[in-house]
Amino acid sequence: MFRFLTKFIKRWFRNFLGFLGLVYVYDGFVINGGVSIVVLAGFVMTFIEIFFQPLLKMLLVPVNIITFGMFSWLLTTIELLIVVYMVNLAEFRPFAFESFRFLGFEIGGMNVNMFFSVILGTIIFNFLTNIIKKLSSSGE
Numbered sequence: 001m002f003r004f005l006t007k008f009i010k011r012w013f014r015n016f017l018g019f020l021g022l023v024y025v026y027d028g029f030v031i032n033g034g035v036s037i038v039v040l041a042g043f044v045m046t047f048i049e050i051f052f053q054p055l056l057k058m059l060l061v062p063v064n065i066i067t068f069g070m071f072s073w074l075l076t077t078i079e080l081l082i083v084v085y086m087v088n089l090a091e092f093r094p095f096a097f098e099s100f101r102f103l104g105f106e107i108g109g110m111n112v113n114m115f116f117s118v119i120l121g122t123i124i125f126n127f128l129t130n131i132i133k134k135l136s137s138s139g140e
Helices: 002-025 035-051 053-059 061-066 073-086 114-135
Strands: 029-031 090-092 095-097 100-102 105-107 110-112
Touching: 002 029, 002 035, 002 114, 029 035, 035 053, 035 073, 053 061, 053 073, 073 090, 073 114, 090 114, 110 114
Parallel strands: none
Antiparallel strands: 029 090, 095 110, 100 105
């Protein structure tokens, strides 16, 4: 029981920091209501990871076999969409960014629609939570 509780708290804290980072770094994901809603989103995501992720992994086995595991981010996308559905104050939204220069190259501004906003948000959330997982001593 103690092992399950420590695992749950570690996952919750990782998800909490992931959502907090996603809100501050990414314009396409918004949580209205402050830190308490971020805490709630972290709890919902942790609950989904512990209880529903094994079922979702089994459903996505054919897709992962066909794509050699390259489509595994779809699992996190589904989980994030469930969190957004369950926590009404969290949402993905389309956004626009202006052009910018990087190393002499100019990247033109564009509008990002809802589909690509969710995909980009998933990539950023995975990146942030993986960094947090690697920085923690036990990893899980």
